[in-house]
Amino acid sequence: MLKAVVCDIDGTLTDDRRRISTGAIETIRLFIDRGIPVVLASGNTLCFLDALARMIGTDGAIIGENGGVFQVGYNEAPHITGDRSSCLLAYDRLVSHFEAQEIALLPYSMELRHADVAFARTVPVEEVRSVVSDLPVRVIDTGFAIHLQTPGISKGTALRALAPMLSLSPGDFLAAGDSDNDLEMLEVAGFGITMANGSENLKKIADLVTDQMYGDGFSEGLLSALERFF
Ligand SMILES: O=C(O)COP(=O)(O)O
Ligand SMILES: [Mg+2]
Numbered sequence: 001m002l003k004a005v006v007c008d009i010d011g012t013l014t015d016d017r018r019r020i021s022t023g024a025i026e027t028i029r030l031f032i033d034r035g036i037p038v039v040l041a042s043g044n045t046l047c048f049l050d051a052l053a054r055m056i057g058t059d060g061a062i063i064g065e066n067g068g069v070f071q072v073g074y075n076e077a078p079h080i081t082g083d084r085s086s087c088l089l090a091y092d093r094l095v096s097h098f099e100a101q102e103i104a105l106l107p108y109s110m111e112l113r114h115a116d117v118a119f120a121r122t123v124p125v126e127e128v129r130s131v132v133s134d135l136p137v138r139v140i141d142t143g144f145a146i147h148l149q150t151p152g153i154s155k156g157t158a159l160r161a162l163a164p165m166l167s168l169s170p171g172d173f174l175a176a177g178d179s180d181n182d183l184e185m186l187e188v189a190g191f192g193i194t195m196a197n198g199s200e201n202l203k204k205i206a207d208l209v210t211d212q213m214y215g216d217g218f219s220e221g222l223l224s225a226l227e228r229f230f
Contacts, residue, residue, distance in 0.1 A: 002190050002229040003032055003172040006028050006159055009042040010144045010216050011178035011197060018144070021215020027222050032057055036230060037166060039063060041155045043142050043181055045112040046071060046078055061166060065151055066140060066181045067158035068115025072165045081158065082115025082150040090132040091117045097131045098123055102206055108145055117148040142179045156184025174225050176218055177202060191229060193221035
């Protein structure tokens, strides 16, 4: 028996160009209208998620920056669990490293992030990893951005911390995601879904891999779970 949903955004509710699936939103509203809490969990910033959650119509529990920050509801204070200072140090080193090759990194929402640093996938992620390998940062490629994160922090650790604040346990959640930044979240949730476009690592640990991709796959997985587990 599952009681709640936690879902990723990019590549799960959107296509590979970040265009939102209106069908996926309709599916989420079906859950909301049955009184089932839905948490949005993403590498995106908290303010991006806050606006999206309001327009979808959830209760406002959101996990941002791959778990580095989360909020229990609208107008609630954010819980910041990541240590951004090491991420910024690593980012400075990467800026100098790539500047020497006349490549300018493109940061995403630098001034809006509380816990991590994200930038465009315009440089090889393996090179990024090797340049910062001696620093206390974790490098994650989501397929949409490269993130510098605090080691040990993930959407999974945020879900563990957030669930009791909603009077739930992580095992009460159905989790859906597409990428390696969703691995820990699917692991701690009671049931994990990825879509046909999901990463190979995620497909290995998911309880269900849908036939369809992106938002259509999300709806396929959630509607079958709604009948079976809720
Ligand atoms: O911000 C990203 O890089 C990806 O975001 P997501 O976690 O919603 O897929
Ligand atoms: Mg994603």
